[in-house]
Structure formats: C-alpha cells, structure tokens
Amino acid sequence: MDYQGLPPVDVFIACTPDAAVPALLEALGSGKPRAVTAGAKEPPKLGNDKLTVDHLADALRRAVGERPCTLTHLSLSWNGASWPFRHPLDFLGGDGGGGIGAGPGISIGAALALKGSGRLPVAVCGDGDFLMGVTSLWTAAHYKIPLLLIVANNRSFFNDELHQERVARTRNRPVENRWVGQRISEPDIDLASMARAQGAQGFGPVTAIADLKAVFDKAIAAVEGGAVAVVDVRVEPGYTAAVTAAMTRKSD
Numbered sequence: 001m002d003y004q005g006l007p008p009v010d011v012f013i014a015c016t017p018d019a020a021v022p023a024l025l026e027a028l029g030s031g032k033p034r035a036v037t038a039g040a041k042e043p044p045k046l047g048n049d050k051l052t053v054d055h056l057a058d059a060l061r062r063a064v065g066e067r068p069c070t071l072t073h074l075s076l077s078w079n080g081a082s083w084p085f086r087h088p089l090d091f092l093g094g095d096g097g098g099g100i101g102a103g104p105g106i107s108i109g110a111a112l113a114l115k116g117s118g119r120l121p122v123a124v125c126g127d128g129d130f131l132m133g134v135t136s137l138w139t140a141a142h143y144k145i146p147l148l149l150i151v152a153n154n155r156s157f158f159n160d161e162l163h164q165e166r167v168a169r170t171r172n173r174p175v176e177n178r179w180v181g182q183r184i185s186e187p188d189i190d191l192a193s194m195a196r197a198q199g200a201q202g203f204g205p206v207t208a209i210a211d212l213k214a215v216f217d218k219a220i221a222a223v224e225g226g227a228v229a230v231v232d233v234r235v236e237p238g239y240t241a242a243v244t245a246a247m248t249r250k251s252d
Contacts, residue, residue, distance in 0.1 A: 070121050
C-alpha cells in the first residue's frame, strides 16, 4: 500500500472484513477449532520521567475502559503493543503512503460512518498532521460528528528530522542541523485554541503524566455528549525501534 497498489489476491471481494468474514465462516461450515498461539506483544514499560506516546496510550486505554472504541488513525510514534485489537472495527488502518495532513480528515469521515453505532471514534495524530488538517474539524463541528482527536505533540515534523539526519550522515554534514525547517517550537503553538477556533472543544496542553487520565475522562464525556474534542498532549520526540527500522528501510 505504500505505493498505492493493491496486494495480490485470489478473490477480490468489494466489502468490509466484518461483512465478509462471517459469510466466509458460514461457507466453510462447522469444524473443530484449532488452537492458536497468542501473538500479543508485551506492553511497553513506562518510566516516570518524561511524557511519551506510551504514557498517552496507557492513560487513554484506562479512560476508554470497556467502551467499544475505534481507532480511526494513529501517529507514526504509536507502539503497536500498547493496544490489542479484538474486532475488525477496533483499528481502521493507516493512511496509504503516510500522507501527512490526512489524519483529521480521515478520522472525521470515519466518525461520520460510526455515528450511532455505539463505538467511540478516537484519532491519535501528530502535531504536523494536525496542523495541516485542522480546518477539517469545522466540518465535524458544523455537522455535529462526535470525535475524540488526541494530538501527540512533539513540536516537530519529527519524521523529517530523522530523514534529514540520515541524509546528513550520507553527505558528511552536521547532524545537529537536522531540526532546521522541521522543529515547531519557540513559540509553541496553542493547538487546543486552534481546535476551539473550529468549533471543537480544546483541552491542554497536557504536560504531566499524572494529568492524562483526568483530561481524557473529560474529553470522552464531551464526545459522548455529541461534541468534537481535541486534546493537546506534549510528548517527547521518538519512535519505537520497529518504526525507526522500517523508516530506515524505506529511505535506503
């Protein structure tokens, strides 16, 4: 999907997995179930010094609790071990090609489709992604499409910082300059105010680990009341080792 091409298939079925799988199981008929080894990864270990995306995910899971929830979008910094998926609608997948700026719009469309389903639509976007698509929140507020959007705000187009570091190493240039043109700070942008300017409810910035759960509780209550809620969470920059390795392979 990185090159906008479909993977090879034996039978192409133009429908969603939650519609196709029950019909496929019925066609296969009854049979003795086979034991499947659990593939769950160990949840990330959380420190207490710096607020990271792993802390964000942990607090969000506790705030969501037993509610049916659909993750409509996830940032590149998300750790897949943070949130097990048990239903086809638990996670809708990534945007093809890593199109920055797509997260808010994709999530609003998904929230519209989920409206009235009983599922809580939740998006986790990077700050660069949010800033490029923030005006789409007006559409959600105008048409009363409930959505919880959390910004994993590392104050940078961090993906490009890493790319510029790799290019600098290749060309024997100083890696200390990787931030030039990519850092989004000094001054920091008030993302919650930008959300409120579109008619959404803005929360944050959240800078302390201990405050995450309470703020998420308030934001979820707002969404369940029919609002669009945006939470600005100031996280430390960085990706998991698996994501960093995958990005390195793509750039080679």
